[in-house]
Amino acid sequence: MEITVSRKAHFNAAHRLHNPDWSDEKNREIFGKCNNPNYHGHNYDLIVSVTGKVNPETGYVIDMKVLKDLIKKEVEEPFDHKNLNLDTEEFKTLNPTAENIAAVIWEKLRKVLDASLRLKITLYETKRNFVEIER
Amino acid sequence: MEITVSRKAHFNAAHRLHNPDWSDEKNREIFGKCNNPNYHGHNYDLIVSVTGKVNPETGYVIDMKVLKDLIKKEVEEPFDHKNLNLDTEEFKTLNPTAENIAAVIWEKLRKVLDASLRLKITLYETKRNFVEIER
Amino acid sequence: MEITVSRKAHFNAAHRLHNPDWSDEKNREIFGKCNNPNYHGHNYDLIVSVTGKVNPETGYVIDMKVLKDLIKKEVEEPFDHKNLNLDTEEFKTLNPTAENIAAVIWEKLRKVLDASLRLKITLYETKRNFVEIER
Amino acid sequence: MEITVSRKAHFNAAHRLHNPDWSDEKNREIFGKCNNPNYHGHNYDLIVSVTGKVNPETGYVIDMKVLKDLIKKEVEEPFDHKNLNLDTEEFKTLNPTAENIAAVIWEKLRKVLDASLRLKITLYETKRNFVEIER
Amino acid sequence: MEITVSRKAHFNAAHRLHNPDWSDEKNREIFGKCNNPNYHGHNYDLIVSVTGKVNPETGYVIDMKVLKDLIKKEVEEPFDHKNLNLDTEEFKTLNPTAENIAAVIWEKLRKVLDASLRLKITLYETKRNFVEIER
């Protein structure tokens, strides 16, 4: 019997959408207000979902405290109260769209989770916009 | 790498559940208070989810502003502040249950989205009742 | 020591904003989409707040089950799944704006609550629009 | 055409996580504060999701009132305002983790739902922790 | 210029409503399911609101990190994952209704806040029931 367990977390960050291969005009046309050169920001809400078998001794798929600490170390500490474009290695050359942020978080957590567990990331950029990645 | 991006929207509408092939008594028995001949209404919350590959130039699956405008044109403008049974073509002969409203929205958006994208509709009729359709 | 206790409830209803003393043109100008002659609807979320002293024997200001039943009898049963303009006495001649609905609910509950308790009504017409009345 | 319909419900219960085959020390190490011998509690939020074909006569996958009553009888009445470890048969020997509670609810509802319908259970133990089971 | 700043927190606890001066029968009649001798539980959501003048050097009424730490020390640590009736001094002889829990939290925080600040406590026992105390 497989069960999915999910943990919510959040971080607040500044970002700017920009493609350095394009002209300023094309960047403004495609990314609109999100291209503001002085940055804007979001409260990102994150849901990390892990699927696997229930351990009969604990009744857990994964200990939520362990999952909470992994999210803190891999996501909240490096990204919270940061400028994603300037303060993080991952987004120095990668455009920090919600899609790309979710993909980076998926890769970071995939490396530290047991291979027997499946992983899904849901990232809310605002209450009205969110992305999901599951592989 | 496939990612799902979702956009929330909403509309407020009146409706009545009724099957014209049934007696009034059977309609009241099956649809209860939802059969009120003078209509009642809801704040419908809609989530439109689109799955596809990330465009490496933009970092987007689909531009959220484009998706927002499609939802506005195909769903919010025809349905918001309307009586679904009386004011729309779609529900003149189709019973406006949450299931049928979601299916109609799915069909309308399917026609205007690129064929490479998968589409899922989630429709909340109340905070406690919602439906999902994905094909 | 005074404490305020609040109970949430909800009802779904159709309504139309209209002033019969005005021309159709003026009604459309002032009330916009809310003037649709075929009605539209909302999920109304209601918060009833009662302020008073804590009874030392029970530790209650008012028994929440009693308050829940009063709301059910005075508000949910007469208004839920109804057309406010057509199916209720109160709004046959009173325009069912959020302000007026809240005032009617305040009057109905005021009559059935002990005179030692103060009463506040909060009514959400949508997630983004709400009204409060407190006397 | 298949559609998923979901209904939210809730119950409030006390519980304690404990494995009787382990020492007190190991129980405290693994379950932490959740091992408190005097119990603690939660407001459990439950989403029951049922997938099937839409009945063309009703426009329903399943009548929400029927689903609501099944949840009330199978989940809310036996579990609400109860101590899961002491007051229920199911958790006298099964550790009441969110995973195990969701699995028990899935089994109970599976038995009373038509075999043509698929069933998914989502259980929130807190706003930040939730589990899903789908077979 | 006075401003109110609020911080949300939460704790999960078991409790039982009971008046030892009453018969078992009267306790069951008044407190219903909340009188279960084996306890039940809640996720309590707490909002602590502090009103005062803005310090022109910091732009703060109170540093939110300071307020967060006070709530952790005075409320979350003593009450989280506890049985309020059995594990806390405050509710050994005081009935742990939402009203009384809020009043106890108000007293605890009042003692550690600067006298120039006004204090309001809002406590949600469930999403539908909450209490407020302000003096």
Add this chain to the structure above:
Amino acid sequence: MEITVSRKAHFNAAHRLHNPDWSDEKNREIFGKCNNPNYHGHNYDLIVSVTGKVNPETGYVIDMKVLKDLIKKEVEEPFDHKNLNLDTEEFKTLNPTAENIAAVIWEKLRKVLDASLRLKITLYETKRNFVEIER
């Protein structure tokens, strides 16, 4: 009879807390992560509450469409997707704490609202931190 009507809005912005009269060390000590020189950001949720008498002709305290447009012009257009410290006049010399942002919004809206109406501003910086200003 006075009634309060409220409208929710939101804007996404970057900011940095900093007092130029202090050393870098003191700024880091007082403002912590919020002092990041590269900025961070938030989804700000705003509630604008207006209290006054109900106009008997319309049943409105204020037309919500009018209030929505005032908020758009005075708050959303100048602040959304902006760096508050760099892109706005108001916060070039005023520290953009939640308290100060709320006070600036209060002043801006006070000037464009009828003098007979009272005004309250509620500003959420995160789901857990919010401020209120009412005069």
